[in-house]
Amino acid sequence: xxxxxxxxxxxxxxxxxxxxxxxxxxxxxxxxxxxxxxxxxxxxxxxxxxxxxxxxxxxxxxxxxxxxxxxxxxxxxxxxxxxxxxxxxxxxxxxx
Amino acid sequence: xxxxxxxxxxxxxxxxxxxxxxxxxxxxxxxxxxxxxxxxxxxxxxxxxxxxxxxxxxxxxxxxxxxxxxxxxxxxxxxxxxxxxxxxxxxxxxxxxxxxxxxxxxxxxxxxxxxxxxxxxxxxxxxxxxxxxxxxxxxxxxxxxxxxxxxxxxxxxxxxxxxxxxxxxxxxxxxxxxxxxxxxxxxxxxxxxxxxxxxxxxxxxxxxxxxxxxxxxxxxxxxxxxxxxxxxxxxxxxxxxxxxxxxxxxxxxxxxxxxxxxxxxxxxxxxxxxxxxxxxxxxxxxxxxxxxxxxxxxxxxxxxxxxxxxxxxxxxxxxxxxxx
Numbered sequence: 001x002x003x004x005x006x007x008x009x010x011x012x013x014x015x016x017x018x019x020x021x022x023x024x025x026x027x028x029x030x031x032x033x034x035x036x037x038x039x040x041x042x043x044x045x046x047x048x049x050x051x052x053x054x055x056x057x058x059x060x061x062x063x064x065x066x067x068x069x070x071x072x073x074x075x076x077x078x079x080x081x082x083x084x085x086x087x088x089x090x091x092x093x094x095x096x
Numbered sequence: 097x098x099x100x101x102x103x104x105x106x107x108x109x110x111x112x113x114x115x116x117x118x119x120x121x122x123x124x125x126x127x128x129x130x131x132x133x134x135x136x137x138x139x140x141x142x143x144x145x146x147x148x149x150x151x152x153x154x155x156x157x158x159x160x161x162x163x164x165x166x167x168x169x170x171x172x173x174x175x176x177x178x179x180x181x182x183x184x185x186x187x188x189x190x191x192x193x194x195x196x197x198x199x200x201x202x203x204x205x206x207x208x209x210x211x212x213x214x215x216x217x218x219x220x221x222x223x224x225x226x227x228x229x230x231x232x233x234x235x236x237x238x239x240x241x242x243x244x245x246x247x248x249x250x251x252x253x254x255x256x257x258x259x260x261x262x263x264x265x266x267x268x269x270x271x272x273x274x275x276x277x278x279x280x281x282x283x284x285x286x287x288x289x290x291x292x293x294x295x296x297x298x299x300x301x302x303x304x305x306x307x308x309x310x311x312x313x314x315x316x317x318x319x320x321x322x323x324x325x326x327x328x329x330x331x332x333x334x335x336x337x338x339x340x341x342x343x344x345x346x347x348x349x350x351x352x353x354x355x356x357x358x359x360x361x362x363x364x365x366x367x368x369x370x371x372x373x374x375x376x377x378x379x380x381x382x383x384x385x386x387x388x389x390x391x392x393x394x395x396x397x398x399x400x401x402x403x404x405x406x407x408x409x410x411x412x413x414x415x416x417x418x419x420x
Contacts, residue, residue: 083135083222085123087250091100091111 099128106169106218106245107283120219121184122167134165135223136195139180139188140214143205145396149213149241150333150372152381153417154260154297156391157398160239161202163193164214165223169245171278172266173342174305181215182341195227199234209259213241221250228257237418241301244287245279251287255294260418262299262333263288267309268318276308285321292326297418300326301333301372304349304357315357319364328365329416334358336373368416385413 054062099114103123110118112125122134146160166188168181175181180188193201202210210231212224217240228238239260265284266277273281291298300322304310322330334357337349354371358378361369371378381391381403388410392399402409406419 082126082131082133085103085105085130085132086222086225087104087247088101088123088130089104090128091102092098 099125101125101128101130103130104247105221105250107247107280108169108245109247117184120167120169120216121182122165122219132220132222133185134167134190134220136193137165137185137190138163138193138220138223139166139183139185139190140164141191141193141201143207144211146209146211146239147393147396147398149211149239149262150301150370151239151260151262151299152333152370152391152393153299153331153368153415153419154239155208155237155418155420156401158208159206160209160211161198161205161207162211162213163198163227164212164217165190165220166215167219168216168243169218169279170216170243173276174303174337175341176338177214178341195223195230198227199230199236202231202236203234207236209237209239211239211241216243216245218242218246218250221246221254225254225257228254232257239297242287243277243279244284244291246287247283248286248290251290252294255291255296258296260297260299261291262301263291265300265302265318265322267302268314268321269309272309285325289325292330298326299331299333301335302357303335303337304354305337305343306346306349306353308343308346310349310353310357312356312360316360316364319361319366323365328367330366331368331370331417332361332366333370333372334361336371338373381415383408383411383413383415386411390415 101112103110103112103118105123106120108119112118112130114125114127117124117133122132124131124133140163142162143159144162146155146158149160164180166180166183166185168175171182198210210227212220217224224240231238237259238257239262240258241262242264243266244263263284265288267273268281270281273279273284288298288300302315302318319332322332334354336354337346339346339348351374354374358369358371367384368381375395379393380389382388383390385408388402388408389400390402390408403415403419406417407414
């Protein structure tokens, strides 16, 4: 099965600047931790990458378990009757 | 559309199409029937000192089981609880707490009172009414902190079970109510008179906001109205403004302004005038007869209480309030 982890596509420092001189934002991965500095299959970075790999099946399993736990946590009550309010009246426009 | 309804709870009296929600955000027309979206779903539940509400002449040094739901009938630009008052019920973190459970919890936490507060309790009228009704069977008091923006009929019915009310009299001009709160002053004054007439213990809070409602002539007019229509023994709390919500560009109320307001109120004949949101001796209650210290407060704590059987311990002057 294909891995969900895609290789980082950020250009290297030696890449030519983008058209219009746009400033690159940090890659999304950096928000959650540094990208591995070693090439794939080398050093500590490679170990980290391997541990982050999840299959599509694992991903959907986690997703479903999370959804179920979330529903239980929020104590969703099916069939709770709404409470009728007091102090209101129907407007019968036909009589006007 | 045959399914139109008009809400008659507050003076706004929203006319609602099918599946439209009222301006309070918590009452919805479904198929020509108006429903409350917040019954038994408080977004705030806490045990507070009664002094926090603020009630200074109502069971001092006791605790109050306090509840609130999302929503409000007004849209004050200075609201201190705007995160819940100006929110829809689906935007707040709500608990499931039906009226009987509120009572059980209040008794468990040894509270003497249930207070309906933080947001405007009129928006959860049905929830408040049912809870207050049950509370009476268990010797619990009911108190609310309200803006008083509620129609006469529902308010009159509520007073059967309500022991005390702290009403926010936000200013004494229609212009302020219209521009800053999105409401009107007149219905609030009518609510104050009705509460007094129905025998509900009444205290009034006025948040003094620099440049908006700190004109001493207006404050004087307000105090004279209170003394003339509600009585000189109604406690008045001038509260210090801090920049919140949509009025972050204004500074906190200067202490001098608050002191001037207090002097103005006492010169207008009011016997009990307090300054809130700051620490000073103006939080204390003094006997209007002998001027001696009756209740010493530091923040929400009562240090000493020299009132016995609703009378001053030193000279015997009757002190208005509910003391036991």
